[in-house]
């Protein structure tokens with residue numbers, strides 16, 4: 260068939276481009292599984308366990324878990340030169356995601372003495388991933404104009420993450436809620452950033468370049484940055500009583516309600532329900548309780564007012580996440596970077612998978628420009 264007669268799959272909706280064994284998104288049933296295990300069960304585990312499952316395919320035993328947590332702790336410390344360069348870069352005041360994307364491939368410089376025995380490319384990618392929490396904390400400190408907090412002694416990912424950011428010891432509840440939220444964000448089929456990582460990998464570019472490119476895709480408001488935008492929308496709505504009018508106005512003017520809708524889910528995104536429950540566990544301050552009330556009211560109004568749409572639209576991962584992060588002391592400008600700190604391990608799993616049976620990803624386009632013509636001048 261000539262290219263012009265083929266159907267065009269705008270946005271690649273429903274197009275199968277490869278296989279994956281990392282995660283299964285069951286959009287009809289509203290279920291998500293990582294390597295066969297339901298996320299509802301995995302969210303109760305430690306972050307490093309589920310990260311190991313995603314990247315290496317198995318849940319680690321106690322010895323391996325300790326090895327991986329030790330690895331993340333050693334590899335996660337930023338070398339002083341790198342930290343100084345990042346601090347200087349961050350002081351330009353760009354969005355943390357822009358700074359993080361620009362530095363991402365270089366986070367593997369001056370490698371640590373530890374290794375997980377993988378290929379050089381995979382080790383470099385793991386070092387980048389391990390160093391993202393400290394990189395985020397450095398950007399945060401630079402933007403606040405305060406010195407970085409000392410590198411925490413904790414081997415536990417969530418505890419170290421929050422301590423790097425605040426310099427104070429988080430409570431056990433804060434650690435477990437944060438780790439659960441991060442687990443829910445590890446992987447999600449061929450979403451836009453993961454597919455970006457696979458496209459870049461398919462050219463045989465370095466794994467670290469694939470991670471930087473994926474980070475660029477995650478920064479888009481239709482994808483990862485919807486977390487910050489959903490929270491900003493809740494602030495704009497202000498009061499639960501204004502939700503119905505706000506949603507009606509969005510629908511009338513074609514403005515998207517951020518954190519709503521999904522390419523795959525035809526029912527509510529299971530992560531949204533779980534993230535909302537996590538938000539209820541940590542939202543104690545009146546302003547956080549109010550944000551949760553506003554979001555719940557927008558959620559309800561959106562369901563009611565989109566009942567007639569051809570596609571069922573429900574809250575996705577991003578809708579309630581901001582309340583969890585805010586209550587844990589993560590400023591809204593750092594939501595998407597914190598998402599990236601988790602998703603980077605999913606990207607690595609897909610880089611590994613793509614490399615195992617690679618073919619360059621290169622779709623076709625139907626040309627609609629001027630026909631071949633003679634140059635007249």
Ligand SMILES: CC(=O)SCCNC(=O)CCNC(=O)[C@H](O)C(C)(C)COP(=O)(O)OP(=O)(O)OC[C@H]1O[C@@H](n2cnc3c(N)ncnc32)[C@H](O)[C@@H]1OP(=O)(O)O
Nearest residue numbers: 480481482483485515516517518519520521522575576577
């Ligand atoms: C981690 C993540 O990336 S989760 C997704 C985060 N992104 C967002 O929350 C941004 C808001 N949501 C959206 O923009 C979309 O729902 C996406 C990008 C998630 C999915 O996009 P697509 O699969 O291409 O869906 P599409 O945009 O075709 O939506 C189908 C219909 O629902 C409408 N719709 C979809 N999402 C929304 C929304 N959030 N608000 C209002 N209307 C919406 C579309 O306008 C379209 O309406 P139409 O049939 O009248 O034209």
Ligand SMILES: O=C([O-])CC(=O)C(=O)O
Nearest residue numbers: 446447449450451522576
């Ligand atoms: O799958 C998608 O298109 C977006 C998403 O929910 C994710 O990346 O977590």
